[in-house]
Amino acid sequence: MRREGRLGVGIVGAGRVGPVLGAALAGAGHQILGITSGADDERAAAVLPGVPVLEAPEVLRRSELVIVAVPRDVVADVVRGLAEAGHWQMGQLVLHVDAAHGIDVLRPAAEKGAIPLAVHPAMSFTGTSMDLRQLAATYAAVTAPSPVLPIAQALAVEMGCEPVVIDESGRAAYAEAIETATGFSRQIVQQSTGLLRGIGVENPGGFLSSLVRSTVDEALAEATPAIPDIPPELDV
Numbered sequence: 465m466r467r468e469g470r471l472g473v474g475i476v477g478a479g480r481v482g483p484v485l486g487a488a489l490a491g492a493g494h495q496i497l498g499i500t501s502g503a504d505d506e507r508a509a510a511v512l513p514g515v516p517v518l519e520a521p522e523v524l525r526r527s528e529l530v531i532v533a534v535p536r537d538v539v540a541d542v543v544r545g546l547a548e549a550g551h552w553q554m555g556q557l558v559l560h561v562d563a564a565h566g567i568d569v570l571r572p573a574a575e576k577g578a579i580p581l582a583v584h585p586a587m588s589f590t591g592t593s594m595d596l597r598q599l600a601a602t603y604a605a606v607t608a609p610s611p612v613l614p615i616a617q618a619l620a621v622e623m624g625c626e627p628v629v630i631d632e633s634g635r636a637a638y639a640e641a642i643e644t645a646t647g648f649s650r651q652i653v654q655q656s657t658g659l660l661r662g663i664g665v666e667n668p669g670g671f672l673s674s675l676v677r678s679t680v681d682e683a684l685a686e687a688t689p690a691i692p693d694i695p696p697e698l699d700v
Contacts, residue, residue, distance in 0.1 A: 470494050471557070474527030475512075476520050476542065478502025480591030481561050482533030483511040485623055488599055489529075492622035497526045507591050524551045529619075530578075532560040532570075540569050547572035559583055559619065564639035566607040566632035581616040582607040582635075585625050586642060599624035605638055606630065649680070 470493045475482040479502050486496045490512070498518040502508060505517060524530055524546060534542050539562055546552060554577030558570055563584045570580035584605040589595050604625035608616035613629065620627035630638050653669075653676060660668035 471529045472497045472527050473529045473531065474518075474523035475499040475531045475533060476523055476546075477531075477533035478505060478508040478517075479533060479535070480507075480589040480595075481585075482531055483508040484589055484591065484593075484595040484599075485531055485533065485561065485585070486515070487511050487593065488596055488623040489619070491596070494529070494622070498523045504591065511591070511593055520546060521549065521551045524553065524556070527556070529557040529559065532558060536562045536564055539565060543570055544572045547576050550576070552576040552578040555579065557581060557615065559616070561585070563605065563642045564635060566630075566635040567609065568632060579612050579615070580608065581612065581619070583616055583620050583623070583625075583627075584638075584642075585620075585623065588646060596624065602626070603628050605635075607632055607635060 471489075473486060473489055473494050473496050475486050475496070475498070478499050482502075483499065486499065490496050496512055496515045498516050499508060499512060500520050500523055501517050509515075518526075520542075532539060532542060539560055543558070543560075552558065552573040556573075556578045558573045558578045559581040560570060561584055562569075562582075563586075566582050567574070567580040570578070570582070574580045582605075585599060585602050586605065587595070587598055587602045602625045604620040604623065604627050606613070606616045606620055606627045607630050617627040617629075653672065656672055656676075657668035660671060665671055
């Protein structure tokens with residue numbers, strides 16, 4: 465039996481992100497009622513043991529909150545297809561986790577009475593329980609209609625993240641920032657380790673680990689405005 469204020473959660477998409485976010489919400493007291501089959505059902509089962517694997521319509525039928533965690537290029541098709549088949553429910557929360565989309569991609573569900581939310585944790589997922597610790601040090605981009613923005617923010621917090629509101633109009637720039645940071649970092653590391661491997665350095669990733677981490681930490685610190693000192697007379 466669920467505690468008051470807790471939701472029955474269903475997950476559409478069993479890749480690296482959906483099961484981990486489901487596990488995080490389960491840790492906050494919500495009940496995970498079902499998940500669709502995906503690319504790695506064994507990994508999903510390890511993160512969400514005992515959660516039944518169901519077809520998407522049945523996941524929606526059972527759930528008060530549906531997490532849509534599918535690849536970016538099929539989010540719109542999945543949401544629209546379920547809407548055209550009449551599976552979204554009035555008052556049901558539907559949350560997607562893709563960086564590039566705000567809530568407009570959820571319009572077909574909203575037109576059926578569902579409540580659209582977009583929450584993107586800004587981290588790279590492994591799809592394992594190790595991600596749950598990383599979520600606690602992660603910010604999440606949150607986009608939602610004003611009346612239900614507190615719900616999206618609360619869900620981000622329950623996942624372990626610090627919510628940051630991103631307007632619908634800012635989603636494209638946000639996605640570009642995320643893609644630049646992840647893609648460029650990966651490319652530079654691969655190039656550097658390749659050069660070291662070429663001159664015979666064993667374990668080039670380990671060799672560069674401390675250098676890369678400290679350099680990135682320094683760059684991030686420089687990009688974050690310092691908090692000004694508070695004059696003693698105002699420090700009350």
